[in-house]
Amino acid sequence: MSLPVLFGANVDPLSLPAGRSGDQAQLIDDLGLDLLTLQDHPYQATFDDTWTLLSFLAARTRQVTLVPTVASLPLRPPAVLAKAAATLARLTGSRVQLGLGAGAFWEAVSAMGGSRRTPKEAVDALDEAITVIRAMWSGQRSVRTTGTHYSLAGVHPGPAPGDGLGLWLGSYGPRMLALTGARADGWLPSHSYLGLDALPQAVQRIDEAATAAGRDPGAIRKIYNIAGTIQPSTDGPFRGPSAQWTEHLVELVRGTGMNGFVIWPESDHEQQIRAFATEVAPAVRAALGERG
Numbered sequence: 001m002s003l004p005v006l007f008g009a010n011v012d013p014l015s016l017p018a019g020r021s022g023d024q025a026q027l028i029d030d031l032g033l034d035l036l037t038l039q040d041h042p043y044q045a046t047f048d049d050t051w052t053l054l055s056f057l058a059a060r061t062r063q064v065t066l067v068p069t070v071a072s073l074p075l076r077p078p079a080v081l082a083k084a085a086a087t088l089a090r091l092t093g094s095r096v097q098l099g100l101g102a103g104a105f106w107e108a109v110s111a112m113g114g115s116r117r118t119p120k121e122a123v124d125a126l127d128e129a130i131t132v133i134r135a136m137w138s139g140q141r142s143v144r145t146t147g148t149h150y151s152l153a154g155v156h157p158g159p160a161p162g163d164g165l166g167l168w169l170g171s172y173g174p175r176m177l178a179l180t181g182a183r184a185d186g187w188l189p190s191h192s193y194l195g196l197d198a199l200p201q202a203v204q205r206i207d208e209a210a211t212a213a214g215r216d217p218g219a220i221r222k223i224y225n226i227a228g229t230i231q232p233s234t235d236g237p238f239r240g241p242s243a244q245w246t247e248h249l250v251e252l253v254r255g256t257g258m259n260g261f262v263i264w265p266e267s268d269h270e271q272q273i274r275a276f277a278t279e280v281a282p283a284v285r286a287a288l289g290e291r292g
Contacts, residue, residue: 001218004290005253006260007281008035009273010069010225011057013047021053022060027270029061031277036061037069037099037188037225037262040076043108051076051084058092066092069188069225069262070101070170074114074122078129078150082136086161094164097221098133099188101170102126115149123175125149130167130183137161168221177202181209186221190264191228196237196252199224203257223260224252229267230275242279249280250287 011024028036036057040050054066071081085098102122103109110116117125128147135143135152139160145152168186171177172194180187187206194202207217228238230245238245252258261284265272285291 001216003218003221003259005249005284005288006034006221006223007276007284008033008037008064008067008223008260008262009276010037010039010262010264013038013041013050013053015046015048021048022057024269024273025057025061025064027273028277029064031274033064033273033277033281035067035223035260035262036064037067040068040071040101041105041108042072042075043105043112051081054096055088058088058095061095063095065095065097067097067168067188068099070099070168072103072109072114073100073126073129074103074109074117075112078132079136079152079155082133083157085165086137086159089161089165090159094162097166097168097186099168099170099186100126100129100133102176119173121149123173123179126169126176127179127183130179133167137165166221168223172202174205177205178209181206181211181215181217181220182213184220186223188223188225190225191238192225199252199258200256207257217257221260222258223262224258225262225264227264227266229265230272230280242275242283245276245280246283246287249284253284253288 009028011021038050038054041047042049050068058066089096106116128150131145132150135145136157142154142156143152144154166185168188169180169184170188171180210217226238234240234244249261263276
């Protein structure tokens with residue numbers, strides 16, 4: 001199975017200046033980009049709450065799909081998060097994907113009342129959370145799950161979301177990548193944490209885990225978050241003209257198996273989003289023989 005390539009842009013959940021996030025969301029939507037992502041760091045004093053902002057922006061847009069990249073599991077109980085995602089998916093016509101991560105910045109998480117976990121505990125908890133979320137989306141009359149970190153004790157889930165709602169993981173380590181391949185619908189790594197040299201091996205681990213689980217690796221959505229700048233001169237990967245970006249992204253599709261890209265502008269956000277949508281995305285689609 002080969003998925004069409006998606007393109008998107010990230011919006012920082014900054015509370016000030018007021019209205020900035022809404023304006024950027026409408027620009028992303030008007031330009032016809034596929035994805036709008038929001039990072040989730042509620043312990044940041046300058047950030048709005050990601051899920052509240054996600055819902056607000058969903059109401060301000062018409063066609064773009066919104067994704068937390070990624071929701072912090074230690075601060076968001078998976079059953080409640082699953083319910084929230086299912087509700088928003090139904091209300092928006094399936095314009096939501098649930099991005100989820102095992103957690104990071106443990107000092108900040110702990111200061112806000114979340115559980116501080118070792119790397120092993122974090123992956124174990126995420127695995128249990130996936131079971132809980134799938135159960136909450138199952139449409140069954142009553143569900144139970146057991147786990148060390150998360151359990152369900154006969155809850156009545158629903159309403160069930162449509163088929164379009166998926167679970168996308170932000171993952172980097174070997175166990176997390178294997179979990180992604182075995183159980184997730186998508187993958188959301190960032191270039192700043194997983195460079196071009198390490199990307200092929202990570203994709204291979206995901207694909208091998210998917211195959212071992214009896215799944216089609218090509219059906220997993222693989223989105224690369226890229227912090228960079230579209231600019232006239234070249235001074236490094238993802239810091240150059242649109243033609244350079246196009247060349248890099250086409251190679252990542254053909255050579256590595258990535259099937260989605262989200263720009264995280266480092267400056268001049270509106271200008272960068274516009275250039276990505278009107279110059280890079282169409283050129284990549286044309287090179288791949290895809291229609292926009």
